[in-house]
Amino acid sequence: MTSEPFLTIADQPISVGQAFRYLQTSRKLDTFIGEIVRQFAVEQEIATHDDLTVSSAAIEQAVIDFRLQQQLTDPKQFQEWLAANGLTYEAFHNQIAYSFKFKKLKETIASAKLQEYFIERKLFLDRVVLSRIIVAEQELAEELKSQMDEGNAQFEHLAKEYSLTDDRIMNGMVGPVSRGTMPDILRAAIDLAKPGDVIGPLGMEGRWGLFRIEEFLSASVDDPQIRQSLQDELFEQWLVEKIQKLPIKLQVGT
16 A cells, blocks of 8 residues: 655655655754654643643634634635635634643643742843943043033933934933843942932943933733743743653654
């Protein structure tokens, strides 16, 4: 008995072995295999959890929400969309159910380490909104600071006139900066300051900077976006460890 071809292109059958050789030639085989192993590991883990059940009502509501968002409320249009995406209604329904289980799995795996991991990452999650003036000479930076201290000039005007960085067109406004990515000298100075303070001059990378603190944005584990980001990171760490322990053997026929 001959096996069915893996794929047919222009009426020419493509075997699994031939498809894999194409992927290897294009240097995409590792990515392809990686996605398969990743999905295998996730589905195996989902199968071991009895607490990931999803109610049919929640799934049906998610289907309705999707159709409303995509403007597919007309049954004929929805069927055409399913066909265009190579899906049956059952397959689409299963995708929705899987997405719920996958989300619950990530929450379950991350829950034990979430608070501890948040504390570890807080330095990088906390942000400070800054404006800056960057100049080449220390003497100029000190003169500009003096003008501001004496009330003879405003930070915004000096930034526009003297700063060497592109953000001078925004009055020196840099925006939110992660505390964890700041140079140590800048972070140490900011930790002793309050909103509205101008710190510096600070010498960094051959230039001199004056920095005004606009606002502190302290991270909270209760922030939905931060919580989701941390859950994703913890899940990816768990998944990498799990995949590394899986014995994998590749067998490709002609």
